[in-house]
Amino acid sequence: MIEFQNISKVYQGKNGEVQALEHVNLKIMDGEIYGIIGLSGAGKSTLLSMINGLEYPSEGTVLVNGNNICGMSFSGLQKIRRTIGMIFQEFNLLNSRTVRHNISLPLIIAGEDKAVIRERVDKLLQFVGLTDKAEQFPDQLSGGQKQRVGIARALVTNPSILLSDEATSALDPDTMESILDLLKRINKEMGITIVMVTHQIRAVQKICNKVAVMQSGKVIEEGEVFQVFSNPQQEITRDFVRTVVPDVITPSVCRQIRMESKGNYEILRLKFTGNNALGDLIYQINTKFLLKTRILHATVTELDEQTLGILILQISGSPEQIAEVEEYVRVCGVQCEEVKCQYGF
């Protein structure tokens, strides 16, 4: 378990003090894939680097499996670091050395036997699918292959935790997907806890179980990915989530509604979660209330192996009738809110 207790970090900047982190409290359980998302400068990388002691808090405690990272001797910290792998946005591989040598490095500095290193590296090369690239040099590889080398290097010491510092941010979308698949596999097959710092909500959506949203050094929202994505509380979270789970009507649809619609109508955003995600609510509304409904927007997304459906409906009818529909929808256990046309004049 990784625990951040009341972490603050103050830098001495050119124009006085800079508060990089402010009273951060987080708990990361074993076996989780924990995403920390935020815009650049939110303090997320600083927070991540405290787990393996690359950065120290000005205030507060970091506990990794019960060990206080800040109060540790250098040799103690070295031992802990060998149980924590780390991968980076810029890969940070030695360009003057072969792929094999790069992956071997953590074991070489741990003073491991040559035969053991060879066997272990072969196994990992196979795991990341780079067996045929062992004797090549990093600059002969693509970005995705370099990150695979970085991942193999991070796993070669059999760590229990993997830290990912924007590891997919420099990759093209297809490569990002394949690296995320690999991370998920590592988590499932090896049971390694993954802490992932990113500004890509897609990465969180695809593999994380839990997420913390950071802004200006503070955690502003935290919880299960499904909870946070289906019901974001903060503006910045909503903006992030919207890019992968759209829940607004497009401007052109808005314009059309304003032009076409006469009489009373209401636009409702329905959020289906869990079991009711694939129900027959629309059919029920149509047959039960005999109202005209029109689907303006619909998405179904899988989050952390659960389904989230978002449906935006235009319902025409008297205010009383619409209120009844809303009541009925809520009774069915579906989240429902009214939306206004936000664009188009």
Add this chain to the structure above:
Amino acid sequence: MVFNILPWGDIIEAMKTTFFMVSISLFIGTILAVILAFALVLTNDGGLWENRYVFYGLNSVISLIRSLPFIILITFIFPFTKMIVGTRIGATAALVPLVCFIVPYLARLFENSLLGVDKGIIRAAKAMGANYFQIIWYFILPEAKSSMILSITIGTISLISATAQAGTIGAGGIGDMALTYGYERMDVPVMLATIVILVVIVQSVQTLGNYFAKRARNH
């Protein structure tokens, strides 16, 4: 025909002397410069052993020596030379100013090579649990090696030209030969021959340096 009028014995002797001065001072100079360059980089802002006083101290001494032309450096450190090798003239005596000249020069070049190593690699090394020695040995040196070889190449060529000036303290060598035969005796063929020899030596050093630098970068 031209060959016969050249004093081959003297030329060979001069080449030996040049080789002696360059190789010894380069060997000692490289070792000292590597230590000095690491001291600079490690104590600089953001280095592993950040220490303002050590950094500025070393930095000013290096800049001070670097600002003296070699011919002035030779005379300036006469007492020091005498103290170390017991004499102020000859090839052995020239080693002292040559080393004093090349150490700060190479240290600056090496400093650049070391600063060229990506900070991210050092971060990765720390994250793996490497200690300071391991960070230098397994991460910084391999990455800086290619650039450092090119620095040594430049240093070698500077040393060859510096040995010519060491002729003023009777050090001999190929450059000194060009001065005495060519300038003082107006012996044009000998001067031309020394020029050809110098050009060939410098070109070979550069080619060798480029080759090894390339090999260190990849493969």
